[in-house]
Amino acid sequence: MAMVSKKVSPCVSSARWNxxxxxxxxxxxxxxxxxxxxMKGVPVQSWEIPFALGSHAELLRNGNLLCAVKAPxxxxxxxxxxxxxxxxxxxxxxxxxxxxxxxxxxxxCRLANGNTIVLRWVRTPSNVVDxxxxxxxxxxxxxxxxxxxxxEIDPTGKVVWEWLGYEHLDPKxxxxxxxxxxxxxxxxxxxxxxxxxxxxxxxxxxxVIIVSKETGETVWRWGGLLKLAHPIGVTWxxxxxxxxxxxxxxxxxxxxxxxxxxxxxxxxxxxVWEFRAPAMNEFYTSCKGGLQRLPNGxxxxxxxxxxxxxxxxxxxxxxxxxxxxxxxxxxxYGRNNMxxxxxxxxxxxxxxxxxxGKLDRVWLVPEKKGEHPVKKAHPSEGEQAxxxxxxxxxx
Amino acid sequence: xxxxxxxxxxxxxxxxxxxGYNLINLYNSGNVFLIDMEGNYLHRxxxxxxxxxxxxxxxxxxLLYGKAAPLPPETDMSHPRVGVWGIGAGLVEVDWEGNLVWxxxxxxxxxxxxxxxxxxxxxxxxxxxxKEIADKVKGGIPGTEDRGMVWTDGFREVTPGGExxxxxxxxxxxxxxxxxxxxxxxxxxxxxxxSIEELPDGNILTSMRNISAxxxxxxxxxxxxxxxxxxxxxxxxxxxxxxxGNILLFDNGAHRQDGSLISYSxxxxxxxxxxxxxxxxxxxxxxxxxSSLISNAQRLPNGxxxxxxxxxxRIFEITMDGETVWEYLSPFYSPLLSQFGKxxxxxxxxxxxxxxxxxxxxxxxxxxxxxxxxxxxxxxxxWFNRLxxxxxxxx
Numbered sequence: 207m208a209m210v211s212k213k214v215s216p217c218v219s220s221a222r223w224n225x226x227x228x229x230x231x232x233x234x235x236x237x238x239x240x241x242x243x244x245m246k247g248v249p250v251q252s253w254e255i256p257f258a259l260g261s262h263a264e265l266l267r268n269g270n271l272l273c274a275v276k277a278p279x280x281x282x283x284x285x286x287x288x289x290x291x292x293x294x295x296x297x298x299x300x301x302x303x304x305x306x307x308x309x310x311x312x313x314x315c316r317l318a319n320g321n322t323i324v325l326r327w328v329r330t331p332s333n334v335v336d337x338x339x340x341x342x343x344x345x346x347x348x349x350x351x352x353x354x355x356x357x358e359i360d361p362t363g364k365v366v367w368e369w370l371g372y373e374h375l376d377p378k379x380x381x382x383x384x385x386x387x388x389x390x391x392x393x394x395x396x397x398x399x400x401x402x403x404x405x406x407x408x409x410x411x412x413x414v415i416i417v418s419k420e421t422g423e424t425v426w427r428w429g430g431l432l433k434l435a436h437p438i439g440v441t442w443x444x445x446x447x448x449x450x451x452x453x454x455x456x457x458x459x460x461x462x463x464x465x466x467x468x469x470x471x472x473x474x475x476x477x478v479w480e481f482r483a484p485a486m487n488e489f490y491t492s493c494k495g496g497l498q499r500l501p502n503g504x505x506x507x508x509x510x511x512x513x514x515x516x517x518x519x520x521x522x523x524x525x526x527x528x529x530x531x532x533x534x535x536x537x538x539y540g541r542n543n544m545x546x547x548x549x550x551x552x553x554x555x556x557x558x559x560x561x562x563g564k565l566d567r568v569w570l571v572p573e574k575k576g577e578h579p580v581k582k583a584h585p586s587e588g589e590q591a592x593x594x595x596x597x598x599x600x601x
Numbered sequence: 602x603x604x605x606x607x608x609x610x611x612x613x614x615x616x617x618x619x620x621g622y623n624l625i626n627l628y629n630s631g632n633v634f635l636i637d638m639e640g641n642y643l644h645r646x647x648x649x650x651x652x653x654x655x656x657x658x659x660x661x662x663x664l665l666y667g668k669a670a671p672l673p674p675e676t677d678m679s680h681p682r683v684g685v686w687g688i689g690a691g692l693v694e695v696d697w698e699g700n701l702v703w704x705x706x707x708x709x710x711x712x713x714x715x716x717x718x719x720x721x722x723x724x725x726x727x728x729x730x731x732k733e734i735a736d737k738v739k740g741g742i743p744g745t746e747d748r749g750m751v752w753t754d755g756f757r758e759v760t761p762g763g764e765x766x767x768x769x770x771x772x773x774x775x776x777x778x779x780x781x782x783x784x785x786x787x788x789x790x791x792x793x794x795x796s797i798e799e800l801p802d803g804n805i806l807t808s809m810r811n812i813s814a815x816x817x818x819x820x821x822x823x824x825x826x827x828x829x830x831x832x833x834x835x836x837x838x839x840x841x842x843x844x845x846g847n848i849l850l851f852d853n854g855a856h857r858q859d860g861s862l863i864s865y866s867x868x869x870x871x872x873x874x875x876x877x878x879x880x881x882x883x884x885x886x887x888x889x890x891x892s893s894l895i896s897n898a899q900r901l902p903n904g905x906x907x908x909x910x911x912x913x914x915r916i917f918e919i920t921m922d923g924e925t926v927w928e929y930l931s932p933f934y935s936p937l938l939s940q941f942g943k944x945x946x947x948x949x950x951x952x953x954x955x956x957x958x959x960x961x962x963x964x965x966x967x968x969x970x971x972x973x974x975x976x977x978x979x980x981x982x983x984w985f986n987r988l989x990x991x992x993x994x995x996x
Contacts, residue, residue, distance in 0.1 A: 286862050342858060385783075385784060431742070455864055456785055458742055458785040458786070460894065462893060463864075511863070511864075512888070539886045540887060541885055
């Protein structure tokens with residue numbers, strides 16, 4: 207019997223020497239603000255976006271913020287992860303580019319040539335639907351099963367490349383999880399581009415695949431019901447290894463509340479590294495989350511359901527952690543501090559160049575009147591919570 | 602995994618809470634404690650083996666608990682149910698000082714137990730489904746029978762002298778069309794009974810996890826008088842009969858089949874006359890209250906409900922309106938060993954996992970007969986309270 211105890215509840219636990227120094231970008235689910243925090247958890251920059259986030263935001267190399275926001279009028283707006291619009295804003299939250307496609311969801315990627323790859327839903331042709339196995343019988347949405355496609359658009363919005371999942375996936379292998387609805391075949395939720403390959407996590411079919419951008423073919427596939435349960439984040443490590451975060455919500459057998467991070471070797475399909483929490487139930491996220499490999503080799507893990515972000519070394523030591531103090535009220539999740547994804551940007555990150563000097567503590571205002579200096583109007587609940595935590599820490 | 606948690610009694614609103622003594626049973630540890638509302642440890646029982654099943658304080662002041670089956674290498678690996686979650690080695694009754702009063706060895710016993718009005722004890726057991734019925738059992742992952750066998754559950758009634766006077770096997774009474782196993786559970790464990798209670802009229806109330814149903818079994822002829830749950834709850838635990846005739850149960854919510862992609866638990870009160878849910882408690886945000894396994898709920902005399910979120914080691918009391926008026930988080934972590942192979946209780950966790958889980962928790966009011974003339978003085982465990990008691994939490 208061992209005892210673990212900590213009295214304080216700070217926003218960030220202390221960073222160890224081997225943490226990757228920089229700034230952390232938090233995009234609260236369905237929030238209208240995105241925050242950049244320093245290693246102590248103090249917000250040093252915040253952006254206001256004109257719509258509530260549908261998934262997450264990313265700081266681009268050009269210094270702008272690209273946000274996937276929700277289009278509530280979209281035909282599939284009630285699907286998990288639906289976005290519908292991409293908005294690019296500059297450092298001062300002015301819109302510089304926008305793109306609308308009501309079928310977009312989850313992830314996006316800005317390429318070096320200035321084009322953007324987006325993830326979107328497409329209708330699966332009915333002759334394919336009949337061959338797709340798995341899922342709970344009769345749970346298509348009015349007979350329709352949606353599948354995923356990737357589309358590359360140029361800055362004017364012209365489609366320059368498209369990959370239709372149903373043309374390349376295999377109904378015999380890509381089987382829907384037995385507990386999931388058949389309204390979607392794969393439910394892709396994150397993808398990463400490297401050279402001409404795209405690594406995609408397909409949640410409902412419990413696998414990760416690599417698609418060749420040139421041929422559209424699936425060049426590698428790993429997973430299946432008994433190997434991987436509901437991947438929600440992927441990242442490339444090098445040419446041979448990929449890392450995947452499985453949330454384990456529909457894990458077969460006893461559901462014990464462990465999400466897991468696995469590193470899989472592409473050459474031999476072996477799991478070469480794995481991480482689960484040392485204590486039961488202490489790392490579990492059932493629907494949101496993501497991974498980022500940092501330049502020093504550490505991993506930034508976003509345990510999205512709990513708003514918990516931590517940095518993990520390859521020796522499985524946690525060297526930095528944070529609990530998001532930004533709360534939003536959402537009709538789906540109630541009052542929550544969930545995060546879709548978190549990113550860490552080093553001091554030398556291109557997108558921060560010219561702006562690092564501008565980073566200064568953002569004064570957030572509590573709703574209680576008269577207690578603290580008021581510098582901005584319309585504070586949110588999350589800001590109040592943050593302020594309370596900061597004053598608790600003595601800031 | 603966060604170091605930011607606060608342990609012990611974290612919240613107490615004396616004017617709204619129902620005063621009493623809390624019995625907690627540390628999962629896989631063998632330590633059972635009585636704690637008062639302030640968080641003082643008043644009494645401690647230490648078992649010579651781990652306890653992974655229920656422990657209750659009987660009205661005669663004795664503690665009745667299920668002994669855990671020994672771990673390898675002591676365990677008999679040829680035992681038909683080795684490694685199955687919840688399987689025990691029989692029941693043990695000890696007095697206030699921990700002296701053995703009664704024991705009953707049954708290696709098929711698991712989960713709960715109930716001391717009946719006639720002095721006998723009734724408890725769930727694992728039983729084989731006869732081959733001709735096993736072939737007709739629907740659901741589960743194909744090919745996951747346990748060494749070719751499908752197991753179900755039943756209960757046995759044992760007299761104080763150790764004589765089995767009744768055995769009930771669910772296989773002969775379940776409806777094969779309606780009681781379909783969860784599609785991602787193993788076929789070796791069709792039903793997975795996890796609680797038992799004798800109703801005031803002598804019938805038996807029980808719960809079967811893998812088919813998400815609770816039952817009232819007619820004690821006179823063994824027939825199922827009432828069943829409820831499929832489509833309403835998922836992988837529930839611990840139904841208890843209330844004075845108003847309703848049944849309170851813990852709806853764990855693992856493997857939900859309603860298309861929801863977020864894990865949450867709830868506590869529901871169902872009226873068996875109408876099959877309608879008359880009260881429920883769900884947290885805001887929902888994922889902040891989730892225990893995939895174990896857990897229970899108890900209705901208190903003032904109308905409040907005590908909830909044990911077992912996997913997370915958290916107990917809390919809520920009012921009818923859902924306001925939390927008392928909360929405790931267990932600071933005691935026990936090791937979990939992973940040597941049973943695939944079906945072990947912690948195969949997912951690796952070999953070094955620990956847990957602060959609590960199998961169930963009960964509150965006994967000061968006038969409970971089992972507490973009569975018992976010394977409930979924190980000074981008795983003064984050394985223990987100095988380490989873990991309430992003063993520890995003071996700023």
